[in-house]
Amino acid sequence: MKINNLTKEEVFRNLVTSENGLSEEEAKKRLSEFGPNEIKEAKKTSLSIRFFRQFTHFLAVLLWIGAGLAILSEYLHPGEGMLTLGLAIIGVIFINAVFTFIQEYRAEKSIEKLRLLLPFHVKAIREGKEKEIPAREVVPGDLIILSEGDKIPADSRLIRVTYLMVNNAPLTGESEPVPLQHEPCPGELIESKNIAFAGTTVVSGSGKAVVFAAGMRTEFGRIAHLTSAVETGLSPLQKEIVKATRIIAFLAAIMGVVFFFIGQIIGRSFWENFIFAVGIIVANVPEGLLPTVTLSLAMGSQRMAKKKALIKTLTSVETLGSVTVICTDKTGTLTQNKMEVKDIWTPDNKQSTVGILMKNAYLCNNAKFIEGQYKGDPTETALLKYARGNIGDVRAGRISEIPFDSERKRMTTVNMVDDKKFAFTKGALESVLPLCKYVLINDGKMPVDEELKGKIINAYHSLMDKGLRVLSFACSELQTPNSKLEEDMVFLGLIGLEDPPRPEVPEAIKKCHEAGIRIIMITGDGSRTAVAIAREIGLVKGNSTVIEGHDFIKMSDMELRKELAGKEIIFARMTPKHKMRVVSILKEEGERVAVTGDGVNDAPALKMADIGIAMGIAGTDVAKEAADMLLLDDNFATIVNAIEEGRAVYENIRKFISYIFSSNIPEIVPYLAYVLLKIPLPLTIMQILAVDLGTDMIPALALGAEKPTAGLMQQPPRDPKERLLNFKLLSRAYLFLGPIEAAAGLFGFFYVLNSGDWKWGEMLPTNNILYMQATTACLTAIIITQIGNVFACRSFRESVFSIGFFSNKLIFAGIAFEIALQLFIVYHPWGNEIFATSPIAAQIWLVLIPFALVLFAAEEARKLIVRGKK
């Protein structure tokens, strides 16, 4: 039993109120017990705590320890430059924290937008008197007065109505006004006609209602609760980065500790070993990775914006690429939302019957033709346009109207035509045909019999099978003042309207199928129309499963889960409130789900999905705020383009990870050589940071701008088990490209030392010019080989010459930056001061260039072998 089932007296009794409303004292008491009638945001982690967390994860903690130890060693053992190192590591922690925070940050204003739909003041009856009270003070049991234009403040049971019509669009997505009543209604509260819901608006008429739920306990509050409380957690890329950084941090820590002890065993001093341990940790950690990923995602989002897909959270750029299922609306997304009449059917196929049918379509219509333009609902506009085209303008005054409502599925108008009063009805066949006693055939009225009924139904089905939205029409002459509306009507015929698919959609759907992405259509249309459209656009081919809204409600999760595992599935006669369940079950099954939506009540589903996509044109502000992406053109094809871009972004992230990780080896090997070969340290920690946070950054970003590889959308979605840092990628970087760079680095180092008078085993002071030049040569060798490497990393399999050596202009800009920065480090006094370098002769640069060429050639050879194998 729900409040909609009760009589007025029972409502009063249940809520302990009366026709006189509550007393002020009681209202105050209830306000203190039930709380104010307001929409609140669910408790969330504050921005400051979210930012603070960026400093406390495993990698950050490891770096903090490193920085702490460096500062401590400066205190205990001054003059080794450890303070600079400590501060540099803290700088790295901050840079990473800021960039990761930028990735995750998103301004969330959906609750603010929801609040705007509620009124500030409301008319209520208290102590028998009408008063205007603040809407936030409305409590259960309050008697409120509703009149035209009012926003409804809380969920209320109507006890008296006078032609009350409300717009329930925020809750149902239906913009047609709904007539309400005060009599008890059976069935569910949410679908009841005697309930006025918070957030909806009175379109016309007036009424009186008793509030039974306020604030967050209203249906509107439920949407707010779900919109703000649902959290999707980390994006696939964020998860992968967490895993990758944990692996790296763990390896770095182990290596640091192990080599510290090896150093101790072989008799190096504590401080030498300590510097070494910190160095090995710094060398292992790709300090520039997180900033590069963030910037690359930002660039990806810029490219998507040019394709009319506006991304709100940076991580969503990559999440799009991993999508496995798209749940999409039909009208306006797959189709153009431009209705046009495609077919008409009359029982006798006679022109005179068609004429009356046209007259009905013209008069039983709320669209207008003003100043050469049609204005109104797309369906009504299409009917008016078609009727005008056939019979021209019709003059007939309208006396009254029973508006369309989704429950009755029909509308009726009463018009005066040639001094006679007629009722014209249009609507769904199942709603109109039972009102008809006759059928208009050969200008005469034939009684409806089973045969005629069968004929009409067959015609109806055959129009629906063409993908048309079919409306049926009937009229009756109201001969006496007592003639009843919508009774003994004459059936006139059917009109089939089409909302044509967007021309780009079939190709986009084909692309999705090739890319292994399932598309689930969720529409309010009937199943036959939905299937026909789905066939036309290539969404379904075989025997698809069609689930209608009323069956959907009855299905258990288990049953729904089984159906959703099917290949081709369509949900028909659905309302947006059902979307969230579909999304949540798909997600539980491990799918990565994108969902489209435009209404207020789509907001929870948009939040729940991995990617919520709101319509930029037709979408409400609430949906736009709740979504991760806005479609600026409301077009399905844009989603597919964005997915392709998302896949390219992931592929490019892997490319620059290969690039960044390759330089870890020439950063680590000098430390190993330092310990094992008893030589001066070939590369200082500051020089490592110069590579990781300086010279590598822009070329890595340029790799992030590589065009999608051909065939990217012919591959299935990425397996969730596939790691960002997999063995293939690591072995290519660590065992193939990295060692070449390490060889170049050590070659440069020894080349300079040997050109001086250095003898093997001789340790040089850190301010010795020869030593500084040698480390500068080692650093320069890494930079030069990284130039070869940036070309090598532009593809995993294809030759760089086949994808176009000059096709990514940013690569050249990146290299120019890299060289300029290195020139600053090597030749500018400030660069020398910060990075402990010393100018080297141009000849040293020249002897290092072949290493870059060797690296590039070796990689081209490897790709050739890989291509040959497949």
Add this chain to the structure above:
Amino acid sequence: MYKKILAAVNEHLNSEIAARYALNLAKACGSKLYICFIAEKGMSGSNFEKAEEAMKRLFLDAEKMNIEAESITETGEPVEEINKIVRHEGIDITFASTRREDVERRFYAGTVARNLSLKLSCSTALVRAVHMGRIHPKDILIPLKARIAGMSERAYFTAKMAECFGSKVFIFHATTPITKFFHGEIHLTPAQWEKRLPEDISKFIDHMKKHKVEIEGRLLPGAAAKSITVEAAARRHDLIIMGASERSMLSSILKGNPVEEVLRETPCDLIILKPRHENQ
């Protein structure tokens, strides 16, 4: 199990709503219903009248439903007086409503509701009434922990509540996500979670089946309190019945307290049940 049920009423509407749950349970169990009102010192005349009227309405409802009922009015400190009635009459379970202070105070420490659940020698059902439109709950959400204290009584209470309203019971367990250091959170499908269903929950389901209650279950990883309220809101459950918190103050401060959080955020009416044996 529940031969004598006590409903504590005061001047507030939510206490009357709480008592209506007691009334329906009494009907389902064939119990005698005691409706008590404890007038605190200094209570205003109008508040006294309101409470008396509420008692009258409930008494009339009980009569209509053929439930044996008795009204008791006392003066004094509510917890103390109710405890006296419980001991004197041999009450099996007491229904009381939570107040705004229960929601506002951390761990509702020191509130009447908290004291009732701690000090009464019988089971307690603390009712948080928030939605007055769902008079007879059709869908009841039962969040369960892996280890269920007072299993048979909780099962009995749930079954009887479902029986009196003809409701469907929806069992929900928000489990800790499975994580590995190098792999992060591991995703399991509901079918895989099903295999990890805690033994106590299986037993609870068996109890429900014995009582012929229509049930559906769901096991999901996530933070308990948030998952419960999201589940209740998403599926439009009409009532949540959950066990009382067993967490100490310290552990509540450190790990949070799901009962407290659900109490604050519940989108529908909530009953927090403290089975009798826990007090013994």
